[in-house]
Amino acid sequence: MNTITANELKTKGIASIDTALKAQEEAIISVRGKGRYVVMDMETYNRLRVCELEAALYQARREIAEGQGTEESVDAHIARVQNLEP
Numbered sequence: 001m002n003t004i005t006a007n008e009l010k011t012k013g014i015a016s017i018d019t020a021l022k023a024q025e026e027a028i029i030s031v032r033g034k035g036r037y038v039v040m041d042m043e044t045y046n047r048l049r050v051c052e053l054e055a056a057l058y059q060a061r062r063e064i065a066e067g068q069g070t071e072e073s074v075d076a077h078i079a080r081v082q083n084l085e086p
Contacts, residue, residue: 002027003035 002020004027009016017039020027025044029037040048063069072080 004029004039006031006036 002024004016004020006029009029017027021039021041026038026040028035029039031037060069070077070080
């Protein structure tokens, strides 16, 4: 994965990100020699979000199939969630 230093980002700005993303979908921004952030274009980000949402849906369906789900009204759900707060 391409790495952009914080100093390069400071001096070259968004051009350093554009250059890094031409070669790969993501780039690491390093601060004092350590990877600190990851940048990507919106298309890659949106694809990852869809994958994350599909994984959550799969997990929810699996839990329901295993009998771990709870069927309740919206009001009952809100009351139950509020009771979980410390």
